[in-house]
Amino acid sequence: MTPRPPLRxxxxxxxxxxxxxxxxxxxxxxxxxxMPPLADLAGVDLAAYPGGPWGLPTALPVSGxxxxxxxxNTPCIRLRMDPxxxxxxxxxxxxxLKYEGGxxxxxxxxxxxxxxxxxxxxxxxxxxxxxxxxxxxxxxAAYAARAGLRCVVFTNEAxxxxxRAQIDALGAERRVHPGTTGERNSxxxxxxxxxxxxxxxxxxSPSPGGNPYANEGYKSVAYELAxxxxxxxxxxxxxxxxxxxLLAGIGRGFRELAAAGLMAQEPRLxxxxxxxxxPFTAALRxxxxxxxERTRVTHGPTVAFSLGEERPCWQGLDALWRSAGSAVAADxxxxxxxxxxxxxxxxxxxxxxxxGSAVARDLARxxxxxxVAIGTATGLKGLAG
Amino acid sequence: MTPRPPLRxxxxxxxxxxxxxxxxxxxxxxxxxxMPPLADLAGVDLAAYPGGPWGLPTALPVSGxxxxxxxxNTPCIRLRMDPxxxxxxxxxxxxxLKYEGGxxxxxxxxxxxxxxxxxxxxxxxxxxxxxxxxxxxxxxAAYAARAGLRCVVFTNEAxxxxxRAQIDALGAERRVHPGTTGERNSxxxxxxxxxxxxxxxxxxSPSPGGNPYANEGYKSVAYELAxxxxxxxxxxxxxxxxxxxLLAGIGRGFRELAAAGLMAQEPRLxxxxxxxxxPFTAALRxxxxxxxERTRVTHGPTVAFSLGEERPCWQGLDALWRSAGSAVAADxxxxxxxxxxxxxxxxxxxxxxxxGSAVARDLARxxxxxxVAIGTATGLKGLAG
Numbered sequence: 001m002t003p004r005p006p007l008r009x010x011x012x013x014x015x016x017x018x019x020x021x022x023x024x025x026x027x028x029x030x031x032x033x034x035m036p037p038l039a040d041l042a043g044v045d046l047a048a049y050p051g052g053p054w055g056l057p058t059a060l061p062v063s064g065x066x067x068x069x070x071x072x073n074t075p076c077i078r079l080r081m082d083p084x085x086x087x088x089x090x091x092x093x094x095x096x097l098k099y100e101g102g103x104x105x106x107x108x109x110x111x112x113x114x115x116x117x118x119x120x121x122x123x124x125x126x127x128x129x130x131x132x133x134x135x136x137x138x139x140x141a142a143y144a145a146r147a148g149l150r151c152v153v154f155t156n157e158a159x160x161x162x163x164r165a166q167i168d169a170l171g172a173e174r175r176v177h178p179g180t181t182g183e184r185n186s187x188x189x190x191x192x193x194x195x196x197x198x199x200x201x202x203x204x205s206p207s208p209g210g211n212p213y214a215n216e217g218y219k220s221v222a223y224e225l226a227x228x229x230x231x232x233x234x235x236x237x238x239x240x241x242x243x244x245x246l247l248a249g250i251g252r253g254f255r256e257l258a259a260a261g262l263m264a265q266e267p268r269l270x271x272x273x274x275x276x277x278x279p280f281t282a283a284l285r286x287x288x289x290x291x292x293e294r295t296r297v298t299h300g301p302t303v304a305f306s307l308g309e310e311r312p313c314w315q316g317l318d319a320l321w322r323s324a325g326s327a328v329a330a331d332x333x334x335x336x337x338x339x340x341x342x343x344x345x346x347x348x349x350x351x352x353x354x355x356g357s358a359v360a361r362d363l364a365r366x367x368x369x370x371x372v373a374i375g376t377a378t379g380l381k382g383l384a385g
Numbered sequence: 386m387t388p389r390p391p392l393r394x395x396x397x398x399x400x401x402x403x404x405x406x407x408x409x410x411x412x413x414x415x416x417x418x419x420m421p422p423l424a425d426l427a428g429v430d431l432a433a434y435p436g437g438p439w440g441l442p443t444a445l446p447v448s449g450x451x452x453x454x455x456x457x458n459t460p461c462i463r464l465r466m467d468p469x470x471x472x473x474x475x476x477x478x479x480x481x482l483k484y485e486g487g488x489x490x491x492x493x494x495x496x497x498x499x500x501x502x503x504x505x506x507x508x509x510x511x512x513x514x515x516x517x518x519x520x521x522x523x524x525x526a527a528y529a530a531r532a533g534l535r536c537v538v539f540t541n542e543a544x545x546x547x548x549r550a551q552i553d554a555l556g557a558e559r560r561v562h563p564g565t566t567g568e569r570n571s572x573x574x575x576x577x578x579x580x581x582x583x584x585x586x587x588x589x590s591p592s593p594g595g596n597p598y599a600n601e602g603y604k605s606v607a608y609e610l611a612x613x614x615x616x617x618x619x620x621x622x623x624x625x626x627x628x629x630x631l632l633a634g635i636g637r638g639f640r641e642l643a644a645a646g647l648m649a650q651e652p653r654l655x656x657x658x659x660x661x662x663x664p665f666t667a668a669l670r671x672x673x674x675x676x677x678e679r680t681r682v683t684h685g686p687t688v689a690f691s692l693g694e695e696r697p698c699w700q701g702l703d704a705l706w707r708s709a710g711s712a713v714a715a716d717x718x719x720x721x722x723x724x725x726x727x728x729x730x731x732x733x734x735x736x737x738x739x740x741g742s743a744v745a746r747d748l749a750r751x752x753x754x755x756x757v758a759i760g761t762a763t764g765l766k767g768l769a770g
Contacts, residue, residue: 068462073458074455103487104487171728346454346490
């Protein structure tokens with residue numbers, strides 16, 4: 001399947017042949033996504049932007065009709081900041097949580113899958129396929145159902161019960177693949193090749209990240225933040241990061257806004273990772289980019305079950321480099337402490353989401369700082385599991 | 386606790402002495418809520434209304450600071466309408482679902498509890514209390530946590546596992562009361578009297594409906610619909626109904642909009658009920674209002690577990706009378722068929738919410754009709770239970 005509109009490697013600019021990232025860079029051991037050009041936002045009136053990926057359809061690489069369940073336009077909630085015991089009486093900055101759990105299937109993935117399924121429809125696909133042990137599978141199932149496409153989700157046995165039930169209720173075919181994530185992805189790769197199913201998630205190794213068209217749906221997070229914090233300088237946006245689809249999408253959105261004069265200064269992006277699996281944190285400790293992009297870490301179990309990669313997807317490094325950003329890891333104790341702190345303020349998120357606000361909370365201690373953490377997914381799915 | 390600002394009985398206009406509805410009307414066997422005056426929306430620019438109860442704070446009876454978790458401003462999603470087999474080839478109307486499951490705790494109750502908890506703070510309360518076997522308890526717990534108040538939730542043993550876990554995670558004290566709903570409510574009534582806890586839900590018999598200030602949060606559903614369907618005539622808004630807090634709140638919102646010239650014609654309101662427990666449907670079959678307000682039905686078990694009353698709360702009758710509305714019951718088979726139809730379109734709602742779109746789907750068969758069903762709560766909580 002040749003991608004339309006054309007995609008180019010973010011790193012070496014070669015044109016893409018399929019949806020499995022840049023093969024030339026993969027041969028160097030580096031997983032790099034291929035993307036369409038940035039959109040031109042000149043003339044856009046942000047104050048009138050209604051939010052969500054389809055609120056600015058011209059910024060998307062899809063020409064067909066929208067596929068939507070009302071995703072996006074999620075609220076920003078100001079979190080309480082405890083005074084810093086080490087700096088008694090000192091003022092602290094502002095910490096906000098953008099609550100993506102309010103999306104129709106309960107996570108940020110809806111922004112991507114809305115666009116990815118619309119791209120699949122435009123490509124004439126009758127079946128979409130995702131490899132996911134979590135929220136991406138549920139979102140793929142929902143939007144495929146919405147568009148009337150068949151959906152196959154490759155999972156492994158670690159899928160939490162609530163998510164499994166959600167995928168099933170949405171009518172997707174769930175194929176449980178025993179063995180490693182690599183083996184699961186290989187099964188998906190064979191299905192894409194043999195049946196010409198339309199791939200909505202990453203399936204090659206090293207992973208380049210998810211479907212490029214789908215990922216453009218994440219730019220809407222940046223547009224919404226720019227609209228909602230209009231006139232204020234956002235210091236940092238902290239993103240729970242695994243393959244960096246969301247991080248890279250937000251970064252692209254900010255770059256488009258800045259290029260069109262709609263944002264004076266792009267915020268610093270911060271990748272928040274669980275310590276048990278923190279390739280970006282490890283990469284950015286290395287002295288030069290050639291070493292950073294070839295980083296490999298061991299991946300251990302973590303309460304943040306939605307996150308975990310061995311290598312930093314290049315699209316994420318690119319986003320961090322361009323925004324003078326950073327990567328910070330939090331251990332499971334810190335993640336669960338933040339999870340409880342959010343619940344004590346009325347918000348139940350996935351532990352994977354609490355990684356973001358755990359990291360952001362530290363950054364927001366600086367007086368005058370304005371920091372936003374992306375709260376990627378609701379914790380409701382796991383409650384009775 | 387004397388309510389501030391003052392409340393008056395909707396039916397006999399006597400002033401309220403507490404939060405247990407109108408005692409004079411209760412002596413007649415009729416549960417009637419006491420409410421503040423309608424708000425004056427003159428001069429409001431609906432196009433600039435950001436949604437949610439706090440988007441128009443002057444329309445609320447609370448003077449203190451907002452308590453918010455980003456509730457409201459939920460999306461409207463156009464549903465597919467199957468052609469009517471009985472009317473082959475005929476055009477059909479439009480059916481939309483307002484998806485309240487996107488609220489922070491997953492249901493419309495957040496709109497009320499945000500305002501109710503702010504009213505509790507303004508009243509100087511340190512503890513709020515709710516009697517609920519479902520979403521109201523979770524919402525009360527979340528907003529109490531947000532405001533730093535203690536929250537006690539009286540439940541019975543029928544609470545689904547997901548909801549129970551949600552209430553616990555949010556730090557509320559859950560008191561499981563064996564026995565009937567009436568006995569549970571009596572326990573809450575004693576607590577309100579003895580400890581001066583601030584009541585967020587109904588607890589007297591016959592039930593007048595929930596806390597009047599909290600209920601004013603539901604007006605925001607009407608404001609959002611008027612904004613989002615600006616310039617079009619909404620024929621009917623269909624509301625899953627038990628004690629009619631949501632129904633009455635939406636009706637009040639539309640009346641305010643019409644009085645201020647912000648809406649040419651108020652939509653017809655339709656109470657959607659499970660057949661196993663359908664007091665409004667039974668009431669409206671009776672010839673005169675004196676009989677309607679004294680209707681009593683038997684209440685059987687239903688898949689729509691969030692719904693079920695023996696009597697029509699007077700606030701709901703009032704809303705239906707004023708809007709020339711109606712009440713329609715759907716049986717469990719129809720509810721579950723609609724539940725599956727929504728899932729086949731990508732949406733997982735509580736069965737109690739599917740009552741609304743099941744009833745609305747029939748109304749939308751009329752060519753040219755524009756019908757909105759309120760999808761009150763996400764189905765994610767029940768999935769793994």
